[in-house]
Amino acid sequence: MNMLESRWYRALEVCANFLYLNLLWLVCSTLVITFPASTAAMFGVVREWVKGREPGVTGSFFSFFRENFRQSTWIGFLWALVGVILVVDFAVVRGMGSPVREILYVVLFVVCFLYVFTLVYIFPVIVNFETRWPLVIRNALLFSMTGPLVTFACLLVLILAAAAFVFFPLSIFVSGSVGSYLVYRLCERTFEKVERIRGRDGEDR
Structure with a gap:
């Protein structure tokens, strides 16, 4: 097998994964x-892929599924509940009179901003750090604020993945895994940046 065939085979293997x-x-x-x-x-x-490791997809997937089932389910339920509360709050504020409505709208938009920013990092934090669920949410918020440009880039990836599904429905068969890979690869930059800062702080002390 020559080099071109080897690269072609590798590309097909990556796509299949x-x-x-x-x-x-x-x-x-x-x-x-x-x-x-x-x-x-x-x-x-x-x-695992971003870290350069290539374990079996099936075994790794179900291992992570079992390992994170309880924590991710609770956080998912909580985040869905908060989302519903925000929607209800917007509906309630919409029926209020000015100027209270404008003030509450500003408050709600700020909360939504933090809600979405935190959501971007929740799953990368879950799989990258072993910690309790309140700290997962806190760390996700802190990471999103530490690297706002990276967070916006992650949001852009998610928006493009959603748009791809709307305009090309068959993209649903790859948009999830490709989108999550790109999001985690971006989040990894923030994780490494924070680790470098912590390392320098440790040396200073």
Whole structure:
């Protein structure tokens, strides 16, 4: 096998892994309650890829699924609940009179901003750090604020993945795994940046 054939085979193997991982994610997300754990499992697998490790997709996926099921499910439920509360709050504020309405709108938009920013990092934090769920949320918020440009880039990736599904429905078979890979690769930069800062602080002390 020459070099060109080897590269072609490698490219096909990578594409097949992304497709297979995406299918696992879709199948395991069919029940709404399993969506957070399935998403955490997908991020766990792409984390291994970003780190340069290539474990078996099936075994790694279900290992991460079981490992993160409880925590990711609770966080997913909490985040969905907060999202519903925000929607209800907007509906309530809409019926209020000025100028109270404008002030509350500003407050709600700030909360939504933090809500979305934190959501970007939740699953990368779950699979990258072993910590309790309140700290997962706190760390996700702090990381999102530490690297705002990276956070915006992650949001752009997610928006493009959603747009791809709207205009090209068949992209659903790859958009999840590819999107999560790109998001985690971006988040990894923030993780490394924070680790470097902590390292320098430790040397200063």
